[in-house]
Amino acid sequence: MREYTAEELIQFEEEIAELFNNGKIRSPIHLYYG
Numbered sequence: 001m002r003e004y005t006a007e008e009l010i011q012f013e014e015e016i017a018e019l020f021n022n023g024k025i026r027s028p029i030h031l032y033y034g
Contacts, residue, residue, distance in 0.1 A: 013031040
């Protein structure tokens with residue numbers, strides 16, 4: 001399994017948060033910065 005850097009995980013979290021904030025993801029999600 002590939003290991004991700006902290007920067008990659010933060011970028012992923014930001015992308016998911018943007019999708020959620022724009023109504024593209026309807027169910028609640030929990031991501032923790034960093």
